Amino acid sequence: MNPGWPFPCARSLPKRRRLRAEIARYLRQARGVACTPDEIVIAAGTQLLIQQLCCLFGLDGRAVAIEEPGYNGVRIVFQHLGFAVTPIPLEEDGINVEALEASGARLVYITPSHQEPSGMVMPYAKRIRLLQWAARTGVYIVEDDYDGEFRYRGKPIPSDAGLSVTVEVYSDKTAEELTAAAASAGIRVYPTAPKWFRPPQNRLPAFQFGFGGLSVEEMDAGLRLLYEVWKPYLHSCN
Structure with a gap:
């Protein structure tokens, strides 16, 4: 057991949990995400995971904020589930936080590590602003970290570029x-x-x-x- 690692060695876990345990270990060490194996969900693609999250949130018919422009595959899922999609314009460093706060949305979907399709990387300071807004208002942030592992130089910004x-x-x-x-x-x-x-x-x-x-x-x-x-x-x- 590694110092500071709160979970058993993956080898001591049942086979069905070993993969989730290793993913949790990696996220903690490489991305600064503190989670347990039980909090890891593996699914066949982003759209399916977004659909599952929507069922958990129970926000049918309510406003969800998305980046404008943004990933249309997820936008279509929100629309099919009856959400009121609210596009939020981008600034040079990512989503416009002021416009987001004024939207009244209770859920926001963002791609900060490699914005789809502009490719910009949201800086750490803006990520903190988003987290502070979420903590203050009780809204949910869905971070799609696609392409966050792919980079030619530097380390990823903590859950944080793209190809x-x-x-x-x-x-x-x-x-x-x-x-x-x-x-x-x-x-x-x-x-x-x-x-x-x-x-x-x-x-x-x-x-x-x-x-x-x-x-x-x-x-x-x-x-x-x-x-x-x-x-x-x-x-x-x-």
């Missing part, structure tokens, strides 16, 4: 037209429009580029090819 980047394209073409042009050359790009609850008007087409599992050479070759495909549709940012 994608969002890019705006200076073009008069729509995101759908640019996506089709890229596909004609065998390149898959992913517009961020579905991430918006209320898509803004007259916004430049934006895309989420994933770069996990690619070498620098592969990324360079892919971007050069994409530039050649999109070159006829681009205009100067000046």
Whole structure:
């Protein structure tokens, strides 16, 4: 038994609890999350876990705040369960806390380690503000730490980056037209429009580029090819 570790060695636990015990151990040591194996729930995907959480909260028909733009897969789950979805705008360092406080939501879903789709990382100070707001009002914060383990440098911010980047394209073409042009050359790009609850008007087409599992050479070759495909549709940012 390790000093400071409050749970039995995983080897002494029944097989069905060993995985949860190891996850709890890792979260405590690497992410600063103090939890027991009994508090670990394993499920097949984010949407299923969100659905289970909603059943526990019993907030059907009440307001839930989400990031704008944000992960549309979870937004759809909230809508299907009858929640009143309230989009909260983003600032340069994450969700707008003032707008969140004024929303009246009793639940907020956030992706602070790697905001979906912008890729920003919420700083520690703003996380503390969110926790203070939750403690003061009794609301729930659902933190989706997806991609929080993936980073090229530095240590994760305690439950805290990510392997994608969002890019705006200076073009008069729509995101759908640019996506089709890229596909004609065998390149898959992913517009961020579905991430918006209320898509803004007259916004430049934006895309989420994933770069996990690619070498620098592969990324360079892919971007050069994409530039050649999109070159006829681009205009100067000046």
